[in-house]
Amino acid sequence: MPLAKALELAQEYDLDLVEVAANARPPVCKLMDYGKFKYESAMKAREARKNQAHTVIKEMKLRPKIDPHDYDTKKGHVVRFLKQGDKVKITIMFRGREQSRPELGYRLLQRLAEDVQDLGFVESNPKQDGRNMIMVLGPHKKKTEAMAEARQAQEARKAEAKANPGRSQNPAEAEVDTEAPAEA
Helix, strand or coil, X not given: CCHHHHHHHHHHCCCEEEEEECCCXXXXXXXXXXXXXXXXXXXXXXXXXXXXXXXXXXXXXXXXXXCHHHHHHHHHHHHHHHHCCCEEEEEEEXXXXXXXXXXXHHHHHHHHHHHCCCCEEEEEEEEXXXXXXXXXXXXXXXXXXXXXXXXXXHHHHHHHHHHCCCCXXXXXXXXXXXXXXXXX
C-alpha cells in the first residue's frame, strides 16, 4: 500500500509504522507499538544476561606434606566450587628439598582427582611449572545448570518458609520455653 495510506492507518489505530526490511522491494513495514516493542526486547536481553554464565577459575593451593584434615578441608572447597559449576586450578607449591620429590605432588593431585571424579574431570593433567605443579579440574555440570539448580533450591526454601512461618529454619534459633510450670 502507499506510504501515505500506511501512515494514515497507523495514526488511526494509534500505532507506529516501523520499517522491518528496508532492502526488500517494496520495503516491508509493520504497524506496532514501538515503545512496547523496545521495552520487551530490553527485558528479553536482560533475562538472557541473567542466565548467562561467566567462566570462573577458582584456585586452591596445597603443599606436598599436607595433614589429612587439611586435605579434607581443601577437598571440600574443591567439591563446592565444582558443584557451583566453576573450574578449579589446583596448585601444589614445593619448597626447598620438596622440589626434588615432584612425585609426592603428582600423587596428591591424582588422589584429589579420584576423590572428586563424580563432580568433575581432569581438564589439564598435572605439570611442573618451576616450583609449582598445576592441574585444572572442570565440572561435569555447566555453570548455567548449576545456577538453575541453586535458584530452584532457593525457591524451594522460600516456599517452605512461607508454608511454615512460625518455624525457624535454624534449629539453634528455635524458641525454647524456659519458664517453670506454674504451681497449683
